[in-house]
Amino acid sequence: MAVVMSMLWAEATPEQYDAVRDAVDWEQVPGAGGQLHVAWFDAGGLHVTDVWESQAAFEAFMAERLAPAIARAGITGTPKVSFAPLHRRFVAPGTTGAA
Numbered sequence: 001m002a003v004v005m006s007m008l009w010a011e012a013t014p015e016q017y018d019a020v021r022d023a024v025d026w027e028q029v030p031g032a033g034g035q036l037h038v039a040w041f042d043a044g045g046l047h048v049t050d051v052w053e054s055q056a057a058f059e060a061f062m063a064e065r066l067a068p069a070i071a072r073a074g075i076t077g078t079p080k081v082s083f084a085p086l087h088r089r090f091v092a093p094g095t096t097g098a099a
Contacts, residue, residue: 003055003058010045027097035053036051
């Protein structure tokens with residue numbers, strides 16, 4: 001069953017996020033089981049919402065690919081992460097790629 005992963009990482013900066021994205025290259029080599037990724041910043045820090053085929057798929061991606069890049073980027077603190085079953089997904093026709 002697909003899941004929605006929500007993350008808030010107060011200590012992460014846009015520059016660190018971009019460094020991790022470039023190092024992991026998930027836009028060209030997606031994580032196994034990853035289906036959707038959106039990220040934004042506000043006064044609270046980095047917010048991420050993903051859809052994954054399972055929580056285990058996200059956790060494997062985190063351990064194998066994200067964690068080493070996060071450490072190299074110097075992101076401190078611990079993110080608040082939650083998972084919920086996906087109820088419905090809609091992607092508008094013609095919507096693709098990065099912002």
